[in-house]
Amino acid sequence: MSHENHEHSSRRARMMSSLYSYSSCVADSRPGSARGIAAGTAASLLGMGIEHLDRNSEDSLRLTDEELDPTLSSGESHGRSKDHRTKEEKEQGHFMDRFMERLLRHTIAEDSAESEQLSSRINDPSRSGKPQLSFRIFASNMKQLSAQMGTFFRLQYGLIHVLTWRKPTKTLTCLVVYTAVCCWPHLVVAFPLLFLLFGVIIPAHLYRHPFQRPEILPVKKRGESFLDFLNKSDDHSVVLDLLNEPKEGFSDTQSINSSSTSVSYASTPLTLSSASEKTTPEELRKKDKSKYVKSQVSMLMNMRDLQNLTTDILEAMEQAKQLSTNIVGFKDERLTTFVFYVTIAVTSVVLLLGKYIPWRAIFIFSGWAGLILCHPNTKKYLVGFGNAKSSKATEKKEPKQLFLDTFDSRSIIVDDEPEVRVVEIYELQARNILRRKWKPHAYSKRLFDWKDPVRVAGKLPHGVDNLSKVLPPPEWKYDFGYANNWHIDIEPQNFLWQRGIDMQHLECPSDETEGWIYDKLPADDDISTEFRRRRLFRECFRYARPVPRFSVGT
Incomplete structure (x- = not known):
């Protein structure tokens, strides 16, 4: 089985080598043509495939430096070891860099300035460590x-x-x-x-x-700014004319290599020597x-x-x-x-x-000082200063x-001082008009009076059944050390008057000492359930809002 795999790998390597030789010859014989570019691309891919096969071959036997022919001179051995290290360094390069390097080798002449410029950029050491x-x-x-x-x-x-x-x-x-x-x-x-x-x-x-900013009623803008009046004009700035000026040249639908004309324009003036040259x-x-x-x-x-x-x-x-x-x-x-x-x-x-x-x-x-510190000769002094400082810290x-x-x-x-606010909740109780016993209903944020939209819609108010489930607003905390430090507002008439709540269907009995506000239902309404509520409040604190997350560029 191993022998068959070896023959198959050898046959595949020979076939790829022959294809590589043929495509390289075509690329060298037709540089710059469409066929030459295609052959150069194929030769680049085949060459990288052959390197991959040689690197992954498990049956090949590699010699070490000590097993080489001792008759080799030291200069030749040094040159080969150097070439071997260079080859390994190239193999460790990026796939795209190696592919572009081979593509340039097969498509652009090696002695041209363009090839030298691109090759120096590909082999730049500062790019080798980048992804x-x-x-x-x-x-x-x-x-x-x-x-x-x-x-x-x-x-x-x-x-x-x-x-x-x-x-x-x-x-x-x-x-x-x-x-x-x-x-x-x-x-x-x-x-x-x-x-x-x-x-x-x-x-x-x-x-x-x-800050605690007072609520200010929004007011519509009156009149016109004096600067806006002076700047009023029927025309616009000349800068907008320059910015909106259509660009001259080829549009997206125009082709550079147009076949409708055979006239070519020279970008530089023709001289006698250039005119004498025959360019096919x-x-x-x-x-x-x-x-x-x-x-x-x-x-x-x-x-x-x-x-x-x-x-x-x-x-x-x-x-x-x-x-x-x-x-x-x-x-x-x-x-x-x-x-x-x-x-x-x-x-x-x-x-x-x-x-x-x-x-x-x-x-x-x-x-000048910044550029001098960036000079390579000052690096040893900076490193020595840093090492001396770190050694003192180590001691x-x-x-x-x-x-x-x-x-x-x-x-x-x-x-x-922490910011202090007062949060409130309403304790709602309900009873049937035929009974005298009140039953707890919920702790809700709604007063649930006669004109409440939820009550008008015939629904019950949402809430919780326990005060411990009433949480402070985000970023706020209750006073420390008290789990249920809620206070009852025993004078509900004041907050009803301050908030301008219609008391036509609400009633606060004069002998009420627990702060309850009762429904005063119309006599002609067919309602079997009535509610009473009282206002509970407590203080909450906030020392600071969360740290703002600064955004750069948004």
């Missing part, structure tokens, strides 16, 4: 990236609105800011700090600790097909690079979200408060003393921790 092209990952990255590009698109359209004076207030504000930056360059540093304060930290604090149509077609192969290979490489770029962008966005949530999202109240104070101090220094600070020198020196036997993990400033006291 190979996967349309699943590519589509997933594009889907996630498109979902997080909202901010960039809003910025794009906002810039168009500013340039076209769509909203005059924005345009004038941008002009004032631009003038201020030109007059005082230190505002370039102050504006990001102000955005951090009023656009990130303060909104995050207001989200976790919202066959050579032109070969050059066009060679360019087509190059464009397709470049497209595949660009797709892979774009896939890895989108992966890096998504990872950077996720890290930015986590960093924003941990530092300025009040997840740690003391840390965010410390960042808030530091930002206020730095902003004050920049605004008050900014004109006395040599900003040009700071930016010049910081740029002290202190685990390496981040600043966010070790930060604890006792001087920052966060003692905001």
